[in-house]
Amino acid sequence: MSAVIAAAGLVCPAGLGLAESAAGARARLSALREIDWCDRRLERFIVGRVPDPGLPALASALVDAPLQAREARMLRLAHAALVDVYAGLPADLPAPPLLLGLPEHHTTLPIDSERFLKLLANQAGACFDPALSIAAPRGRASGLMALSQAVTRIAAGEAGLILVGGxxxxxxxxxxxxxxxxxxxxxxxxxxxxxxxEGAAFLLVASEAEARRHRLPVLARIAATGSGFEPGHLYADEPYLGDGLAGVVSACLDNAGLAAPLQTVYCSFNGERYWAREFGVARIRNAAAFADEARMEHPAECFGDLGAAHGVALAALACHGLAGGYRPGPALVYASSDKGDRAAVIFERSS
Structure with missing residues (x-):
């Protein structure tokens, strides 16, 4: 049973919706700005921040709740991205389970995953089924890892619609x-x-049968997904050998059985040299699968590192590009977390 992307939403410093964010990333417009907070050298941080006036207010039921400032911000970001996902979809669409990727870097009080899902249901309304939903604090790769689980569940006939987010x-x-x-x-x-x-991104994943049943659009077809682990990650004592991402990409390519080489790559580069070296290993070990002039997209240069939202944000941008015809397929999307998780997906244009 094939899985497709029926809808996608993205809120990030480049835009308050997927279309606006994609246009900003495509034009290479920088959304990075200085803020009043300073680093240990008393220099102002340069960050990517979503304009506050564009976000929904915190739900009245949560105004007096004991929330961390970061939690409250994330709830508002997620609410805006969920509105973007469901815009134009049938109003009678059943509420799907949500598989959500959350931060791997925490404040002094880590975000409680189960509690956060309940808070999000209060904030965003009945757009997902909290009783069937799961959240995991696994960083950049977590959303694509969730996408891999969603595809497995759909293939097994366990669900027809699943919402995946970061x-x-x-x-x-x-x-x-x-x-x-x-x-x-x-x-x-x-x-x-x-x-x-900062940001929030969501994908509505559907079986082809469910997409036809509800007359949903199809942005892209999922050819393969995969996830793995890099022992030599940024915070590890073990030496970096590049086996994690390279193995995930190899497995995706084996499962996809592509008729054409990869034309576009959406990568989670953020400016640190470690990540460029990592992709270099994966590219060399899978060189025959890439077109000679495969296009590299690394939109963190425009809007910064979105943390746990980054992987799903890249997937949303890739699907928008394939559906809009301005990015060639097949497209490889991958994301690497600081603490070792690696995940990838290959998208093809819908026929």
Whole structure:
């Protein structure tokens, strides 16, 4: 049973919806700005922040709830992205389960995954079934790992519709301070670093039969998914060998059985050299599967690192590009988390 992407939504510093975000990324417009918060050298952080006036207000039932500032921000980001997903879809669409990727970098109080799902249901309404939903704090790769689970469930006939998401805000004082102490935030004295950002992205995954039943659009077809682990990750003592991402890409290619080489790659580069080296290993080990002039897309240069939202955001942008005809397929989308998780998906244009 084949799985397709029936809808996608994205809210990030480049736009308050997928179409706007895709246009900003396509035009290479920078959405990175200085904020009032300063690093340990008293230089202002440069981050990607979603304009506050464009986000829904916190639900009245949650105004007096004991929320971390980061939690409240993430709830509003997610609400806006979910509105983007469901815009134009049938009003009688059944509420699907949600598989949600959450941050791997935490404040002094980690986000409780089960509690957050209940909060999100209160914030965004009945657009997903919280009783059947799962959230995991696995960082950039978590959303694509969830997508792989969704495809497996759909293929097994366990569900016809599944909502997959990723959500994060690295624009948090504690997270910024921790990343600054580690020397990872790009600035006047740090060139091998990245620009922290925030965002939310969601994909509505459907079986082809369910898409026809509800007369849903098809943005792209999922040819293959995969996930794995890199022992030599950023926070590990083991040496980096590049086996994690390279193995995930190899497995995806084997399962996809593509008739044409990969034409586009959406990667989770964020400006740190580690990630470019990682992809170099994966590309060399799978060189025959890539077109000679395969296009590389790394939109973090426009809107920063979206943390746990990054993988699904890349997938949403890829689907928008394939459906709009301005990006050639097949397209490889991958994301790598700081603490070892790796995940990838191959999309093809719908026929």
């Amino acid at each position: 959500l994060d805000s690295l624009v948090d004082l504690y997270v910024l301070a921790a990343l600054d102490r580690a020397g990872r935030i790009r600035g006047e004295t740090v060139s091998d670093g990245f620009s922290p950002a």
